Amino acid sequence: MKTDELREMYLDFYVSKGHTLQGSDVLVPTWDPSVLFTPAGMNQFKDHFLGKVKLDFTRATTCQKCLRTGDIENVGRTAYHHTFFEMLGNFSFGDYFKTEAIHWAWEFLTSKKWLNIPAGRLNVTVYKDDDEAFGIWHEQIGLPTSKIARMDEDENFWPASAPSQGPDGVCGPCSEIYYELEGGESVEIWNLVFTQFNRIGSPPDNLHPLPSKNIDTGMGLERCASVLQGQPTNYHIDNLFPIVQAAAEVCSRNYSLDSDDGRRLRRITDHVRACTFSIHENVYPGPDKAKYVVRRLIRRAVLDGHQMGLREPFLHQIVPAVVEQMKKPYPELAESVQRVTRVMQKEEEAFFQTLDAALSRIDQMFTRMEDVAGVMVDGNEAADLYKTYGVPPELLQTLASEKNLTFDWDGYNKSMDQHAVDSGAGQKELFQTGPLETLKESLRETPFLGYEQISASCHVKGI
Numbered sequence: 001m002k003t004d005e006l007r008e009m010y011l012d013f014y015v016s017k018g019h020t021l022q023g024s025d026v027l028v029p030t031w032d033p034s035v036l037f038t039p040a041g042m043n044q045f046k047d048h049f050l051g052k053v054k055l056d057f058t059r060a061t062t063c064q065k066c067l068r069t070g071d072i073e074n075v076g077r078t079a080y081h082h083t084f085f086e087m088l089g090n091f092s093f094g095d096y097f098k099t100e101a102i103h104w105a106w107e108f109l110t111s112k113k114w115l116n117i118p119a120g121r122l123n124v125t126v127y128k129d130d131d132e133a134f135g136i137w138h139e140q141i142g143l144p145t146s147k148i149a150r151m152d153e154d155e156n157f158w159p160a161s162a163p164s165q166g167p168d169g170v171c172g173p174c175s176e177i178y179y180e181l182e183g184g185e186s187v188e189i190w191n192l193v194f195t196q197f198n199r200i201g202s203p204p205d206n207l208h209p210l211p212s213k214n215i216d217t218g219m220g221l222e223r224c225a226s227v228l229q230g231q232p233t234n235y236h237i238d239n240l241f242p243i244v245q246a247a248a249e250v251c252s253r254n255y256s257l258d259s260d261d262g263r264r265l266r267r268i269t270d271h272v273r274a275c276t277f278s279i280h281e282n283v284y285p286g287p288d289k290a291k292y293v294v295r296r297l298i299r300r301a302v303l304d305g306h307q308m309g310l311r312e313p314f315l316h317q318i319v320p321a322v323v324e325q326m327k328k329p330y331p332e333l334a335e336s337v338q339r340v341t342r343v344m345q346k347e348e349e350a351f352f353q354t355l356d357a358a359l360s361r362i363d364q365m366f367t368r369m370e371d372v373a374g375v376m377v378d379g380n381e382a383a384d385l386y387k388t389y390g391v392p393p394e395l396l397q398t399l400a401s402e403k404n405l406t407f408d409w410d411g412y413n414k415s416m417d418q419h420a421v422d423s424g425a426g427q428k429e430l431f432q433t434g435p436l437e438t439l440k441e442s443l444r445e446t447p448f449l450g451y452e453q454i455s456a457s458c459h460v461k462g463i
């Protein structure tokens with residue numbers, strides 16, 4: 001089944017269950033100061049869940065463009081993480097709850113009329129105390145207990161915190177559905193979140209059942225397509241592999257799954273796709289916030305090309321392949337292909353101009369560190385590399401980690417702060433503390449942010 005067909009089938013299925021089809025929200029929701037990019041399908045419905053808006057419907061289904069900066073380091077390395085991806089979702093605003101959410105997910109995945117995935121290949125997790133969800137899976141769906149794992153709050157409570165310990169706001173247990181690959185490893189394909197509590201104040205007695213319970217689900221379109229198409233990674237599905245091949249051609253490499261070049265080509269594919277969608281929405285590479293993420297993605301992909309021997313801008317040549325693959329669901333991309341190409345090329349040119357000099361300085365720095373058995377990259381020097389050559393600190397951190405060196409974020413931040421004071425400008429980068437910290441911070445500020453979480457224990461299939 002083609003990815004385009006899967007997208008349509010999912011939406012049709014939920015429309016047939018009384019859901020209103022809604023469009024994807026934008027990728028960069030400037031209306032929502034709590035996130036830089038849309039992290040999940042539920043983001044456009046936050047106010048619906050909180051009862052802040054008048055509801056025109058109580059069931060909705062969407063295919064949402066998402067981008068998760070927290071997954072940048074996973075891209076290329078795991079079989080099924082992207083920065084940009086599409087999330088299919090069905091939502092209930094005080095309408096149906098666990099029983100229907102579970103029954104419909106199961107019907108969609110396993111019934112002959114729909115995806116027809118063999119039930120024996122699926123297993124699920126529930127929150128450790130959630131006897132109700134456990135009972136539905138076991139008694140009503142008929143899953144054997146060996147296929148239902150009870151997990152703690154790191155995996156199966158949203159937001160990831162002990163139920164009585166997290167931030168104020170709506171929260172609840174979730175149940176995730178995994179597909180077992182050949183070889184026994186499982187990949188998470190779908191998360192069903194049961195928002196059933198409002199948390200107010202400190203424990204005990206701070207979890208209050210919501211008068212109207214909600215459902216919020218998210219299924220990764222590419223992951224599900226990869227399962228249905230029997231592919232080794234998401235990057236091998238019908239609408240992504242042509243981009244990988246275009247990248248291989250532009251870089252004059254042969255693609256192979258398990259090689260450094262393979263990882264680089266998958267990363268380039270992901271990053272060009274993410275940047276095409278972002279630039280299309282007028283988020284150009286720049287010094288802060290979402291613009292900085294775009295800059296970082298482009299520079300990271302340029303570095304990958306450089307490591308494969310490229311010395312001239314090349315990423316922009318891959319944009320038409322992205323548009324070709326994505327224009328059916330997103331026809332508006334075809335209108336901006338030239339603009340996106342130009343913007344990307346300009347950013348590449350600027351970075352290529354300084355990259356050789358930057359890399360030779362980084363090499364010298366690593367050699368010097370080796371001589372004195374240093375283990376931590378100096379934050380001052382990293383700040384200087386950013387200011388002089390535009391090397392994003394996260395990129396330097398990645399290069400350092402390949403040599404088992406750590407990175408002095410404190411020193412880097414102090415140096416950038418000092419620079420901001422000296423130059424009288426607000427030069428501090430939003431992502432200066434690294435994506436994990438930024439993410440944690442944003443989760444603290446926006447307890448109902450949705451899915452953007454780094455799960456230390458995620459079942460990562462590394463390549």
Ligand code: ATP
Pocket residue numbers: 068071080081082083084085087188189190191218219220221222223450451452453454455458459
């Ligand atoms: P993982 O543990 O694999 O990182 P997650 O638990 O962070 O996934 P959720 O927040 O539950 O993911 O998001 C719902 C669904 O979206 C997941 O079940 C998965 O199918 C998909 N998904 C999440 N992150 C990504 C990503 N970076 N790339 C592709 N699909 C993703």
Ligand code: MG
Pocket residue numbers: 176188190191
């Ligand atoms: Mg999940």
Ligand code: MG
Pocket residue numbers: 453454455458
């Ligand atoms: Mg994750």
Ligand code: MG
Pocket residue numbers: 188455458459
């Ligand atoms: Mg997970």
